[in-house]
Amino acid sequence: MAVSNNITSVLNFIAFLSSIPIIASGVWLASKPDNECIHWIRWPLVFLGISILLVSLTGFVGSYWNKECLLAFYLICMAVLIGALLIILVLAFVVTRPDGSYSVEGRAFREYRLGGFSAWLRNHITNSDNWGKIRACLAESNFCAKLDREYISADQFFASRSISPLQARCCKPPTICGYQYVNPTMWINPVNTLSDPDCSIWNNDQSLLCYSCDSCKAGLLGNLRKEWRRVNVILIIAVVVLIWVYLIACSAFKNAQTEDLFRRYKQGWV
Numbered sequence: 589m590a591v592s593n594n595i596t597s598v599l600n601f602i603a604f605l606s607s608i609p610i611i612a613s614g615v616w617l618a619s620k621p622d623n624e625c626i627h628w629i630r631w632p633l634v635f636l637g638i639s640i641l642l643v644s645l646t647g648f649v650g651s652y653w654n655k656e657c658l659l660a661f662y663l664i665c666m667a668v669l670i671g672a673l674l675i676i677l678v679l680a681f682v683v684t685r686p687d688g689s690y691s692v693e694g695r696a697f698r699e700y701r702l703g704g705f706s707a708w709l710r711n712h713i714t715n716s717d718n719w720g721k722i723r724a725c726l727a728e729s730n731f732c733a734k735l736d737r738e739y740i741s742a743d744q745f746f747a748s749r750s751i752s753p754l755q756a757r758c759c760k761p762p763t764i765c766g767y768q769y770v771n772p773t774m775w776i777n778p779v780n781t782l783s784d785p786d787c788s789i790w791n792n793d794q795s796l797l798c799y800s801c802d803s804c805k806a807g808l809l810g811n812l813r814k815e816w817r818r819v820n821v822i823l824i825i826a827v828v829v830l831i832w833v834y835l836i837a838c839s840a841f842k843n844a845q846t847e848d849l850f851r852r853y854k855q856g857w858v
Contacts, residue, residue: 603647604645607644609825610640617816620815632676636673666834684813688703689704694746695763698753698810700803709813714805714808722808727796731759732758753814757798757803765780765781773797
C-alpha cells in the first residue's frame with residue numbers, strides 16, 4: 589500500500605507542476621489588451637489551472653495520509669478537469685484554425701480581413717451586441733499610442749514585423765485606401781476612398797481612429813488567433829502529461845485497493 593501511495597504522491601506533484609504553466613498562460617492571455625476588453629474569455633484558463641492545482645494537492649494529501657475518500661475524490665475531479673481542458677483545447681484549435689491574414693506589398697507586417705476568420709469567432713466577439721463595449725474599451729487602452737513612441741519614420745514603421753494584428757488594423761487605415769503616412773496614428777489624403785468601406789470611417793481623432801472599422805474587428809480576431817495558437821502548444825503538453833499522470837494514478841489506486849484487500853484477507857486467516 590505504501591509503495592502505491594508513494595507513486596500516487598509523486599504523480600500528484602507532477603500534476604501540480606503541470607497546473608503552473610496553465611495558470612501562467614491564462615494570466616498572460618488576460619494581460620493582453622484585446623483580452624482585457626473581452627471579459628468572458630479572460631479568466632477561464634486561470635480558473636481551470638487553479639482547480640487542477642487544488643485537486644492535485646487534494647490527491648497528494650490523500651495519498652500521503654492514506655485517505656481513500658480523498659483519492660477517489662481526486663480521481664473523479666481530475667477526470668472532469670482533464671475533460672474540460674480537452675474541450676477548451678479542441679475549441680481553441682478549431683476556431684483559430686482559419687487565418688484571415690494576407691501580405692501587403694511594401695509592408696513587413698500582415699493585414700487582416702474579417703471574412704477570413706471562423707464564423708464562431710465573428711458571431712461571438714464582433715457581433716453588434718458585443719462590439720460597442722469592446723470598441724470603447726480598445727479606444728481607452730494605449731496600444732495605439734505606443735506606435736507613436738516607437739516609430740518615427742514611415743520606412744521604420746513599414747519595415748517592422750513586431751506590429752500586432754490589433755495595431756495593424758485598428759491604429760491605421762487599410763493600406764488599400766492609399767492614405768499618406770504622417771505618423772503611425774495619423775494619415776491624410778486618401779487615394780481610393782471607395783475601395784473599402786473602412787476608408788471613409790478612418791478618423792485621425794485619437795479616440796476614433798479605425799475602432800469602428802471592420803478591419804479593426806479583423807485585427808482583434810487576428811490577435812486572439814495569434815495568442816491562442818501560442819497557448820495551445822502549452823495546453824497540448826499539459827494535457828498529455830495530465831492524462832499520463834491520471835492513467836498511472838488510476839492504476840496505482842487500483843493496485844493499492846487490491847493490496848489492501850489481500851492484506852485484510854490474509855489477516856483474517858492468520
